[in-house]
Amino acid sequence: MNRDGRAPAGRALKILPGGCPLDCPDACSWQVEVADGVAVGLRGTPEHPYTRGTLCVKVNQYLEHTRAPDRLLHPLRRTGRKGEGRFERIGWDEALDEIAGRLTEVIDRYGGQAVWPYQGTGNLGYLQGLQGRAGSRLWNTLGASRHDMTICSIAGLVGTGYTLGTSRGIDPEDLRHSRLILLWGCNTLTTSHHLWKVLSQAQRSGAYVVAIDHVLTRTARLADEHVPLNPGTDAALALGLLNVVLSLGAEDRTYLAERTVGWPEFRARIEQFTPRRTAEICGLPVETVERLGRRLAVTRPTGMKAAQGIQRHAGGGMALRTLAALPGVTGDWKLPGGGLAYSTDGYFGGDREALFRDDLLPGPVRSLSMTRIGEALTTVDDPPVKALFVYGANPATAVGGQSQVRAGLLREDLFTVVMEHFRTDTVDYADIVLPATMQTEHTDLLDGYGHMYITWNEPAVAPPGECLSTTETFRRLAARLGLTDPALFDSDEDLARALLSGGHPSLDGIDLDRLRREGYARLNYPSPYVPFADGFPTPSGKLEFVSATAAADGYDPLTGYTPPQEAADPELARRLPLVLISSAPHFFLNTTFANRQSLVRRAGTPFVELHPDDAAARGLAEGALVRIFNDRGDFTARLQVSDAVRRGVARTTKGWWSKLTGNRAGVNATVDERDADMGGGAVFHDNRVEVSAAE
Known part of the structure; x- marks a missing residue:
């Protein structure tokens, strides 16, 4: 084959449709170029409205991955x-x-x-x-x-279900119509980079993009504002912003009266989250809460995108339940580009x-x-x-x-x-x-689970x-x-x-015939799409701030804020003062590709990142080998010192194989094996640790 991966002149080239199967909301449509039974090229489908001809840095090497010398070929x-x-x-x-x-x-x-x-x-x-x-x-x-x-994503799916009657929200492509976009724990340039094309289009049209994240991520650097809150406090921030909306009289009273249930009770709860109390919980300046609250009050439509990370703690289900409730107060659920995008998985009506x-x-x-x-x-x-x-x-x-x-x-x-x-x-x-x-x-x-398309994957080559x-x-x-x-x-x-x-x-x-012929199809929903224009699939047919279903399942019937379990334990916080976040790596996808040496070289070595003040308080310098530990276990990593993480947070990335790094254990040795508040979800980010020099 040629150096560009295409078949040499004179060799018959077939192009077969397919799609990426990995755990990413983008679920890219791709095309495989095959010559003489060998896959010689892979590209994103150029005409696909969401993939737009591009794949991620990981999947660009997928063909090489299938031919890796360490691949298992026999039982x-x-x-x-x-x-x-x-x-x-x-x-x-x-x-x-x-x-x-x-x-x-x-x-x-x-x-x-x-x-x-x-x-x-x-x-x-x-x-x-x-x-x-x-x-x-x-x-x-x-x-x-x-x-x-x-x-x-189960905790968030259950939580949104109590508010909306479904985990489905807005089509993420409709964020191009939003004028204020709140990214809740969503590092889209790493975890769903095609969405950034939608967000940047909205920015060029005048939208204001806010990255709400405890880390200054790749995405946060390109946003108009970064709000570095304490991990697990997203629901408290949402309530505090709504408190500002109420103080300005900017709630949508008609929408609240006609389309929601439990507004008086929810209003009383919002009123408890003053900007000052919210700032204390979230670790933010009061001015940040007030400024963003004022922007929310006057900007329609406001669209939100939440990723899975923000619901991996003891209050994760309630966090998504509250985020889904926010557009009910502002009336954004009635507008194209208004509302919450969490998962589109339920839109596919397959049997x-x-x-x-x-x-x-x-x-x-x-x-x-x-x-x-x-x-x-x-x-x-x-x-x-x-x-x-x-x-x-x-x-x-x-x-x-x-x-x-x-x-x-x-x-x-x-x-x-x-x-x-x-x-x-x-x-x-x-x-x-x-x-x-x-x-x-x-x-x-x-x-x-991040768009409205289905894809057919035709086998392109014989299995090795x-x-x-x-x-x-x-x-x-x-x-x-x-x-x-x-x-x-x-x-x-x-x-x-x-x-x-x-x-x-x-x-x-x-x-099936159409899918095999065309490779992909958009599901039959209009664009733009207002999902609840004709009502919500709740028992009441309305957005439910108070949910009898949640009460019957043993939860607080009223939407609110549930703190992370380990953050609420002052003695634990004294002994283990850092919250460890294991975010998605840019060059792996969960543990897939963690054995691909070209990507491992780009990812570097396992690391933990601390704020300069936290590193100095422990006498630790950049590049030091450190031990990250709690009562459950420990692992070692190289220290990175950066103000991209807020004080009190230690950040690492998941996905590393212990056998390939020389570590006897990884980050999950420190993570508790217990459930989030709803659905039995994981608590990867509800995890207090300490960091010291490794022996």
């Missing part, structure tokens, strides 16, 4: 102790025989619920990944425990139940939380988890309570299968390792070695288990047609 069986990562090559027949035999033994002795299919966000596709709960038909037939996906086939369950089964895997593997005994099947996930690195997680994975009586592309930290604990296809090698159908797709692996395993239900053997095309055939209005005119 493996463990030969050493768990955690050592010593394996021998075996064939697929031998691997499937052993898996089927061990699963049968476990189910016969302990029942199907002793099997835990542990699926992560490594692939978000509807056929091969998490959105479609890939493999659920097999697991339902076996009566396996239900995997409760709690690591990403997910036809894909999942929960009717195949033999009876009720328990749910096991993704973020409580350490606890489940070491304490649950009714029945105990005896078989763990991990795919699209790297729990040894990516989940809180890392010490307990790894202790559970070390159990010799736990039969563990890992389906993977590379030898991650989790692979080292497997009994059987299965080589999986990557996105250019299998069929998939994708949507995005003996790699199999997730769907094919489960078809073969079902056969080896002696199962006969036809639903277990549906082809990928059959699965896609079942998903698209539910008759939902969002899919009018969109079928």
Whole structure:
């Protein structure tokens, strides 16, 4: 091929449609250029209205990633102790025989619920990944425990649901119509860079962009204003801004009277959050709260974008519940470009139940939380988890309570299968390792949780070695288990047609033939789109500041502010005065790409960043090797000293593999294995630590 990655002259070139499956709201549409059966080029689809021909710095190297020399190409069986990562090559027949035999033994002795299919966000596709709960038909037939996906956005999804009746908000593309844009914990240039094109367009049209973030991120540097609040205090800031709106008499009284429930009670709560009290909670100057509150009061429409990080603490669900309530006070929900964008996932009206086939369950089964895997593997005994099947996930690195997680994975009586592309930290604990296809090698159908498009992924090249797709692996395993239900053997095309055939209005005119022909389609919603122009899908049909549903679920019926748990403990704050934030890295995506050396070189080494005052108080200098610790665990990193972080905050990035950095543990060794306030969400950012020189 030529140096530019294109086929030399005279070689036939095919262009096949596809899409990025990774855990990113942008869900890019791409095109793969293939010559003589080899993928020679990858680019964002030029005409796609959101992708606009560009991919991120990570995915630009995806083709090279698929051809990496350390890729898993054959099934493996463990030969050493768990955690050592010593394996021998075996064939697929031998691997499937052993898996089927061990699963049968476990189910016969302990029942199907002793099997835990542990699926992560490594692939978000509807056929091969998490959105479609890939493999659920097999697991339902076996009566396996239900995997409760709690690591990403669940607290915020539940919280917005209490206010709006749904987690759906505005189309992020409609932020181009906003005149004030509040980015709540959203470093879009790193985590969803296509959105920045929308925001910069709005800026050029006169919009004022505010980055509300405890770190001066890449995005905050390009915003018109940066508000560096204390971690976990976003809901308090929202209430304080509304307090200023009320003091100016700028609330939308007609909208409040006609379209909301519980306004008198919510108004009383807002009145408790004076600018001075809000400033104390958030660690901000009073003038900042008052100035931004005045801007909010007079600027219509105001659009907001919240990312997942702000709900990963003990008050995370309430934080998103309150952000969703804010445009109800100002009336922005009635305006194009007004309201909150958190996740667009619910707009795709595919028939997910036809894909999942929960009717195949033999009876009720328990749910096991993704973020409580350490606890489940070491304490649950009714029945105990005896078989763990991990795919699209790297729990040894990516989940809180890392010490307990790894202790559970070390159990010799736990039969563990890992389906993977590379030898991650989790692979080292497997009994059987299965080589999986990557996105250019299998069929998939994708949507995005940050836009309104669905994408068809056509396999562009043959899988290398003996790699199999997730769907094919489960078809073969079902056969080896002696199962006969036809639903277990549906082809990928059959699965896609079942998903698209539910008759939902969002899919009018969109079928598999069209997707295969065109590569992508916008869901059938107008643009711009005012989602609640005809009412809210709540029990009352209105925006609910007071929610009877929340009360019935055991929560405060009234929207408000719930502080992070560890911030509210003064003794803990004295012993461990820093709040550790593990933000998204620019060159990895969760733990994906953390073994790609070209990206690792650009990412540097694992680091922790402190404000100059915090570093000086500990006698620490730039570049020092430091220990970050609390009562749960510790890890080491190189110190960066910068006023890009506020005092009292330590910042690092997630995603590093311990085995590749020489660390015996990573950041999640310090994170508590407990739930956020709603939905069982994770608490990665509700984490107090201290930092000292490493020995």
